[in-house]
Amino acid sequence: MSFKDTFLNGEQGLFKPASLTPMQKLLLKFVVVGLIYYGFAVIEGMIMRIYQIEPIAAIADYQYFAILTAHPLVGIFGSTYSIVFGAFLFVVPFMMKKPLWSYKLGCWTFWLITIGTLTFWLSGFISHYAPLYTLYWPLPVDFTQFDPMGGIFFIAGIALVMAGAVFFVINIFMTIGYTPDGWEKQPSGALMASALGYSGLRNLFKKKEKQKEHLVALPVAAVARGTVDVALNAGIILFTGVLILVYMIAHVMGFSLKDTAIDALLYKNWFWWGLDLVADGLVLIFVAGTWYLITMMITGKKIFMGNIARAALLVELIVSWTVWSHHLLSDQAQPAILKIVSGELVTAFELITQGLAFFVVLVTLWSARPLKMTNELKFLLGGLLGFALAVPAGIMQADIGLNRILHNTQWIIGPHVHVAILVGLTMTLYSAIYLLFPIVTNGAKLYSQKLANFHFWAHLIGGIGMGAFMGMAGLEGMLRRTIYFNGEFDLYMILAGLSGSLLLFAFLAFFYNIVMSVGLFGVIGIFTPSKLDSKLLVPEER
Amino acid sequence: MVDTTLVLWGQTIAYTSYAVVILLLMGWFGYNISKPGKGGLVKPAIFYTFVGFLTVLGVSLHIVTYNTIPWTAIDLNRSDIQADKVFEITVENHEFALPSEKLEIKVGEKVLFEVTSNDLTYGFGLFRQDNSMLLQMQVVPGSRNDILWEFVQPGVYTIRSTEYSGPKGAHMIIKDAVIVTN
Numbered sequence: 160m161s162f163k164d165t166f167l168n169g170e171q172g173l174f175k176p177a178s179l180t181p182m183q184k185l186l187l188k189f190v191v192v193g194l195i196y197y198g199f200a201v202i203e204g205m206i207m208r209i210y211q212i213e214p215i216a217a218i219a220d221y222q223y224f225a226i227l228t229a230h231p232l233v234g235i236f237g238s239t240y241s242i243v244f245g246a247f248l249f250v251v252p253f254m255m256k257k258p259l260w261s262y263k264l265g266c267w268t269f270w271l272i273t274i275g276t277l278t279f280w281l282s283g284f285i286s287h288y289a290p291l292y293t294l295y296w297p298l299p300v301d302f303t304q305f306d307p308m309g310g311i312f313f314i315a316g317i318a319l320v321m322a323g324a325v326f327f328v329i330n331i332f333m334t335i336g337y338t339p340d341g342w343e344k345q346p347s348g349a350l351m352a353s354a355l356g357y358s359g360l361r362n363l364f365k366k367k368e369k370q371k372e373h374l375v376a377l378p379v380a381a382v383a384r385g386t387v388d389v390a391l392n393a394g395i396i397l398f399t400g401v402l403i404l405v406y407m408i409a410h411v412m413g414f415s416l417k418d419t420a421i422d423a424l425l426y427k428n429w430f431w432w433g434l435d436l437v438a439d440g441l442v443l444i445f446v447a448g449t450w451y452l453i454t455m456m457i458t459g460k461k462i463f464m465g466n467i468a469r470a471a472l473l474v475e476l477i478v479s480w481t482v483w484s485h486h487l488l489s490d491q492a493q494p495a496i497l498k499i500v501s502g503e504l505v506t507a508f509e510l511i512t513q514g515l516a517f518f519v520v521l522v523t524l525w526s527a528r529p530l531k532m533t534n535e536l537k538f539l540l541g542g543l544l545g546f547a548l549a550v551p552a553g554i555m556q557a558d559i560g561l562n563r564i565l566h567n568t569q570w571i572i573g574p575h576v577h578v579a580i581l582v583g584l585t586m587t588l589y590s591a592i593y594l595l596f597p598i599v600t601n602g603a604k605l606y607s608q609k610l611a612n613f614h615f616w617a618h619l620i621g622g623i624g625m626g627a628f629m630g631m632a633g634l635e636g637m638l639r640r641t642i643y644f645n646g647e648f649d650l651y652m653i654l655a656g657l658s659g660s661l662l663l664f665a666f667l668a669f670f671y672n673i674v675m676s677v678g679l680f681g682v683i684g685i686f687t688p689s690k691l692d693s694k695l696l697v698p699e700e701r
Numbered sequence: 702m703v704d705t706t707l708v709l710w711g712q713t714i715a716y717t718s719y720a721v722v723i724l725l726l727m728g729w730f731g732y733n734i735s736k737p738g739k740g741g742l743v744k745p746a747i748f749y750t751f752v753g754f755l756t757v758l759g760v761s762l763h764i765v766t767y768n769t770i771p772w773t774a775i776d777l778n779r780s781d782i783q784a785d786k787v788f789e790i791t792v793e794n795h796e797f798a799l800p801s802e803k804l805e806i807k808v809g810e811k812v813l814f815e816v817t818s819n820d821l822t823y824g825f826g827l828f829r830q831d832n833s834m835l836l837q838m839q840v841v842p843g844s845r846n847d848i849l850w851e852f853v854q855p856g857v858y859t860i861r862s863t864e865y866s867g868p869k870g871a872h873m874i875i876k877d878a879v880i881v882t883n
Contacts, residue, residue, distance in 0.1 A: 221868040291865055295822040297842070304867040423822055424844045464748055489824075489837060492844035495777050499763075507759030514755045522743045524734060532735045540734075544727045548720055555712060558763055559777065560770035564705045564834050567824060567863045574716070627720075634709050636833035638826075640865035647832050 165606065169678030174603035176684025181693040182249060183599045185265055187685045189245020190592060192273050194670060196237030197585075199280065201666050203230040208625075208656040212649060214642060223642065224289035229280050231292050234580070235437065236320045237276035242588050243445055244268055244327045246595065247382050249696065250452065251334050254376045257342070258694035260333035264326050271323030279316025288313045291640065292434075294399065296426040297418035300406040307407040314400045314407070321393040321400070328390040335375065335383060339694075350374050354383035356476070359469025370466070377465050378455065381448020384472040388436040388444065388479055395433025399426075424492055428483070435483040439509060442584060444475055446546065447516035449587050453539050453594055454520050458527035463519045475512045481505045485557035489566040498559055506557040513550045517543055534611050538590035541619050545582025548623065549575050552630070569637045569648075573629025573655075581662065582622040589618070589669070596676075601698060606675035614669040621661030628655035702853040703771055705835055772836070772850065775811075779849040784813035792840055793819040795869040797860060799878060806881045811851045818842040823870070824863030827879055829856060837863040852881045 160171060168174075179187070203226050209215060210223055218226075248268070252259045259265055282288060286309020290299040299310065335354050336347035352358055353374040362370040375383070402421070409416045451462050462468055484501035487493040520543060530536055552574040556565045565571060593611070597603065605611060632651035637643070674682060691698065767773050775782060786806065791798045806812055816825045818840045825846070826837035835858060840846045857880050862873035 220871060224865070224868050289868065293865075295864070295866075298821055298865075298867060301821060301867060304869070419843065422843055423841045427822075427841065463743070464745065467748075487839075490839045490841060490844070491846050491848060492841065499777075503763045504760065507762065510759045511752060511755045515752060518748065518751055521730065522748075525730075525743075528734050528739075529737050530734050532731070536734070537731070540727060540731050544723065547723045547727070551719060552716065554759060554762065555716065558766050560766040560773035561708070561712065563772060563776070563836055563838075564709060566837060566839075568834065634713055635831075636828055638861075638863055641862075642871040 165675055165678065167679050169681045170604045170606045170676045172678075174600050174677040174681040176681055176687065177690075178601050178698060179599075179685070179689055180691045180695040180698060181262060181689040182252075182259065182265075182696050183601070184685055184689050185262070185269060186245045186249040186595075186599050189241045189248075189269055191682065191685060192269070193238045193241030193245065194673075196233050196241065196276055198666060198670065200230055200234035200238055201663050203233070205656075205659055205663055208652070208659040211643065211652045212656055213646065214644060220642060221287045221289060224291070225283045225287040227640065228289045228291050229283040232317070233276060233280055236272065236317070237280070239580075239584065239588070240320065240324065241269075241272055242592070244272070244324075246449075246588075246591055247386075247445075248327065248330060249595075249599070251331055251379055251382055253696055254379050254452075255334065257334070257339050258696070260330055260337050262693035264330045268323040268326045268330070271319045271326065275316045275319025275321075275323060277316070278319060279313045282309050282312035282316060285309065286312070294403070294430060296421050296423040299403045300410070300416075300418055302410055307410045311404065311407050311411070314404050318397060318400050321397045324389050324393040328386050328393070331382060331386045335379065346374070351383075354380050355387070356380055356384055356469050356471075356473030359466050360473050362466050363470050373469065376455075377462055377469055378448045378452035380469055380472055381444055381451060384476060385441050385444035385448060387476065388441040391480075392433050392436040392441065395430065395436070399430055399433070424490060427487065427490065428493075431486040432480075432483040435486065436479055439479050439482050439506075441479075442579070443509065443513055443546075444472065444479070446542070446584055446587050447472075447513070449591055450516060450520045450539065450543070453535060453587075453590050454523050456594060457530065457533070457536055457539070458523055460523055460527055463522040463526065464515075465519075468516065468519050471512050471515050474508075478505055478508045478512060482509065485562075488557070488559055488562040502557060503559065507554055510550060510554050513546055517547060533593070534605075534608075534615070535590045535594035537615050538586045538593060541615065542583055542585075542587030542590060544619075545578055545584070545586055545622065548626070549579035549583055552578070565633065567638055567640065568633035569629040569639055569651075570633030572639045573626045573633055577629065578622060578626035582619065582626070585622075586618065589614075598697065600677065603677055603681075606672050610668045610672040614665050614672065617661045617665035617668065621658045621665060624658030625655045625662065628652075628658060703769065704853055706833065708770055709833075775849055775851065779813070779847070782811065782849060784849055785810040787813045787815060790814060790816045790825070791819060792816060792823050792825075792862075792873075795821075795823075795862075795866060795873055797825075797862075797873065797875055799860075799875070803877075804879045806852050806879065808852055808855055808881060808883050811849055813847055813849050814838075815845070815847045816840045817846065821866040822864055823866050823873070824861075826861050826863035827858040828861055829858060839864055855881050855883050857881075 248259060248265045286306045288305050288309040336350050338345040358373055406416050481501050482505045484497045485506045488498055488502050555561055556571055628651045632648045637648045788800055788804050823840040824837055825840050827835040836850055838848045857877045860875040860878045862870050
């Protein structure tokens with residue numbers, strides 16, 4: 160095929176959008192939008208990397224901080240939520256062997272996240288509303304620095320995303336427990352208990368012959384467990400958003416509400432409790448679940464020590480609800496008991512839960528060797544490596560003594576956050592995308608394996624390199640969330656910038672590879688309505 | 702005497718060593734996973750040993766730092782320790798207001814910095830001449846923000862806000878505001 164034919168119709172013309180079920184199209188739409196927003200986040204990241212080397216004259220400091228505010232939110236909500244929610248809305252019914260409870264609700268989730276992200280991104284871009292994702296009180300309602308109208312649209316955009324997240328939660332739990340039309344009555348309570356890890360915990364205390372079969376597969380249990388945190392997180396963010404909106408609307412209407420009515424430390428505890436459900440609950444659990452799913456699909460085997468892994472999901476429920484205080488180790492009014500128990504000890508437990516998932520996945524893979532080094536396998540190993548590097552970095556900073564000299568430095572955001580998200584989470588998601596690509600495209604072929612190889616190495620080296628150089632700067636005192644005007648940390652920032660550019664090239668190679676695989680008409684075809692039954696996951700089910 | 706530079710060096714060596722080991726381990730695993738060979742299952746005892754090791758590691762980190770990093774115990778027990786000197790500092794409209802132009806301290810003194818914010822959440826940090834950090838804390842409005850620090854070496858330190866408080870916060874720097882002498 161000529162380049163033009165491939166560009167228009169995809170590799171060997173194998174991708175036929177008309178053959179896709181509505182569920183396949185829904186997943187692909189989530190992935191396309193998620194990748195576009197990932198591209199936003201990467202470009203924003205590169206702008207900020209350059210700014211850290213030398214402030215760009217064309218970008219004022221308030222614009223820089225507006226980018227800094229939008230960057231993580233676009234990355235997490237616009238990109239990760241889209242890809243993860245889309246994948247799980249497909250995978251849960253796929254593994255439960257029954258239709259998604261509500262296809263329409265799935266579509267609502269897609270549109271709410273897509274439009275919500277665009278809304279808060281645009282409002283930040285236009286109005287430069289920049290309280291950062293932390294929203295430390297009373298900064299989000301400091302109208303001497305920020306335009307309240309811009310803030311209203313910003314918060315409204317976040318609220319739309321959260322509404323989409325709530326619909327996702329409803330859809331997942333209903334799918335697990337409901338009885339499809341014409342089916343024998345499903346044991347909803349038992350299914351839910353199995354999904355939340357209770358059956359795994361119960362089996363731990365029973366002899367092998369008395370242990371009961373799990374009603375849902377381990378990856379579904381992980382999805383269900385992480386979805387609990389999605390629900391709580393959405394509740395916290397929505398409540399906080401409403402609180403901020405009240406102040407903004409009052410200000411626009413000419414009333415001035417006292418910001419001292421809200422206790423800043425209590426608010427900080429409340430908000431971090433909710434935010435940490437994303438970082439320490441949702442991400443770690445969803446990632447573990449995705450590791451289990453990919454490993455089972457690659458090896459065709461059950462996960463080693465699956466019962467313990469399942470029980471650990473329930474334990475992680477407690478951990479993720481009580482772990483938030485490590486973000487307040489430098490808040491001197493925070494009670495010492497919370498710093499020690501929640502901030503240090505419970506946080507250290509994440510070393511165990513994540514280490515356990517890491518270990519059982521490696522053992523399961525090893526038990527199935529020799530394995531072909533496919534794209535999904537190499538990206539899975541990259542994802543495992545990312546968390547193996549990032550979690551211990553986080554445990555170190557969650558120490559009262561070390562936090563005194565690490566808090567808010569580049570160490571936090573480099574070796575911990577960016578390595579966790581870019582190497583750990585994103586490479587896991589890429590692994591899932593490469594694995595599911597032939598399933599959801601009905602056998603489309605990847606355009607170039609060489610580009611996939613470049614994607615892997617550039618992303619891995621770029622992600623680890625960027626995190627490492629940011630970490631070195633952090634250890635030498637470089638703060639996050641500020642601007643250095645005199646090139647104080649130029650050497651590290653240039654090296655981090657070069658590493659970041661590798662991430663950009665990796666993404667461009669991947670995006671180009673996917674577009675050439677499905678073709679321009681294929682991409683457009685994903686967004687046209689399917690004529691097939693929305694209860695079908697893949698056409699073969701007929 | 703243990704100071705922040707020494708602790709950061711220790712952390713750098715510990716984490717770098719760990720990172721090298723895990724990179725080599727994953728490289729070895731990735732190389733061998735596709736090689737022919739029988740990959741028998743690991744015995745459960747090894748799994749439990751690994752989980753036990755992680756538990757010991759997670760808890761012992763804090764025990765070790767509590768007993769080796771001097772400011773940890775001082776920080777947790779600061780309400781029971783008599784400060785040699787107290788500096789009351791206020792922050793408002795993105796500006797630090799110091800009790801005097803220079804804060805002068807003698808080596809060995811335990812100094813309490815009590816920082817009050819009248820509007821936003823800020824940070825308070827002391828930085829060496831080479832921009833490395835000596836200490837920092839959050840400054841939350843409506844709360845008591847105090848840090849007790851024993852200065853073990855002479856030096857000149859810059860005060861800088863370590864928390865984002867809007868675009869103006871990047872300029873909250875007072876050069877050479879703290880002077881520690883023998």
